[in-house]
Amino acid sequence: MCFLARHTNNPNKETTIKPYGGIDLHSKNNVIVILDEQDKVVYGHEHSNDMDDILPCLLPFRDIMQGLVVEPTFNWRWLVDALMDCGRKIGLDPHG
Numbered sequence: 831m832c833f834l835a836r837h838t839n840n841p842n843k844e845t846t847i848k849p850y851g852g853i854d855l856h857s858k859n860n861v862i863v864i865l866d867e868q869d870k871v872v873y874g875h876e877h878s879n880d881m882d883d884i885l886p887c888l889l890p891f892r893d894i895m896q897g898l899v900v901e902p903t904f905n906w907r908w909l910v911d912a913l914m915d916c917g918r919k920i921g922l923d924p925h926g
Contacts, residue, residue, distance in 0.1 A: 851898045
């Protein structure tokens, strides 16, 4: 499954990438958004910063997601470590 996205260094060039999820991490909660191959939001909810709350919501999407992007805020390490321990591919948003 793929969708077309504009390449960030060249806005006129299109690149094919697989769907990703993103986690906007805050001190007490986070917002998880998952896009499908047409760049449509198929999941978008706020969660507590607890892996018992985060992992079950990601489970149904494991087969369509290429990986997750996490905003590298001051408290990101615990989340990335836990997701990687579960076999998730993680990217950090350098603009976060």
